Amino acid sequence: MDFIKSFIDFLSAPTISFTLLTVTFPFIFPPTDWFEAKNRQWGIYKLWSNKGGLCIFTVITLFFIVGYFDPYFNLTMTKPDNIPIIILIYSMFLAVWYGMKKAFLNDERLDRGEKPEEWNDPEDKVLVWPDLVYIELIALILFMVFLIVWSILIAAPLEEPANPAATPNPSKAPWYFLGLQEMLVYFDPWIAGVIFPTLIIVGMMAIPYMDINKKGDGYYSFKERRVSIFIFMYGWLVLWVFLIIIGTFFRGPNWNFFGPFEYWDPHKLVPLTNVNLSEYVWLKLLNKGLPTNIMVREALGFLLVIGYMFIMPLLLAKTKLKHLLEYYGPVRYASLMFFGLSMFALPIKMYLRWMFNLKYIIAIPEWFFNI
Secondary structure (H helix, E strand, O other): OHHHHHHHHHHOOHHHHHHHHHHHHHHHOOOOHHHHHHHHHOOHHHHHOHHHHHHHHHHHHHHHHHHHOOOOHHHHHOOHHHHHHHHHHHHHHHHHHHHHHHHHHHHHHHHOOOOOOOOOOOOOOOOHHHHHHHHHHHHHHHHHHHHHHHHHHOOOOOOOOOOOOOOOOOOOOOHHHHHHHHHOOOOOHHHHHHHHHHHHHHHHHHHHHHOOOOOOOOOOOOHHHHHHHHHHHHHHHHHHHHHHHHHHHHEOHHHOEOOOOOOOOOOOOOOOOOEOHHHHHHHHHOOOOOOOOHHHHOHHHHHHHHHHHHHHHHHHHHOOOHHHHHHHOHHHHHHHHHHHHHHHHHHHHHHHHHHHOEOOOOEEHHHOEEO
């Protein structure tokens, strides 16, 4: 058992777990024909069957059972603040598994020339009253009962009054902000705390206006929306939910990484020297001092950011993604590329920090402007 725990601690290191998730993700939610063929060849699609769902549920449950009896993981797992994360993991699994199961069943029906399971005759109508209202009322009552039982059995996560002489270590945001707190490790507060949340909200609002694909509209389907589902799932599960899980179970004192079964040593020190891109270029590569002119000093950073966000979409529109530009039009294409590249900027910056200790691509503390 100790070997298994040590192996899980090793895999849970974000550099390994995040990489494993990123590499395996297109095989689980295949966005192209090649990944779809591998998904079928290796039987990954069976995850969305009843047996596959039961296996995933069993693995998650065994993990938490072992964690409950572990002296270190138990302290983190049973904190009232962290109970919602456990519920989040189960509800996330149930929602994804059920949706993908229905999607694959509908894809099989469509391949046979049948209508999707959700199809109804336009003449059939469901009345808001009493049909829908009764369902909502029952759901409301059940959820109220759940909250009452929860509040009785689990103490509210209230701590002692704030003491300016004693700072909690680690000091964590509420669970629903832990994803943003994890982003603060890689970006300045104005990006992680303002820009990214705004892009998430605006991006979600813009989806109905950017999505002109009528297939899969009103019914579950994966085959007819492979790329869209892959991008959405990666953004939701990997770049949001997984960051919350990292902040909850893997971040300990001094915001250091710890495995779920590892002791949270407050004296653990990780020697890191974060370096800005301009320092890499001028001090290490050119062996010169930093220029006094800000624009000269950060010229490479500006070129990289402008090239990534603005020049690359133009080049792709004339080459690999020419069909996308013709299908969506210039406005939708530009919006899609802006939101997509902004989303993938997060994992890119995470790897730059992990691999090269790169702090900022553009570092202008004189203007409080860092990227």
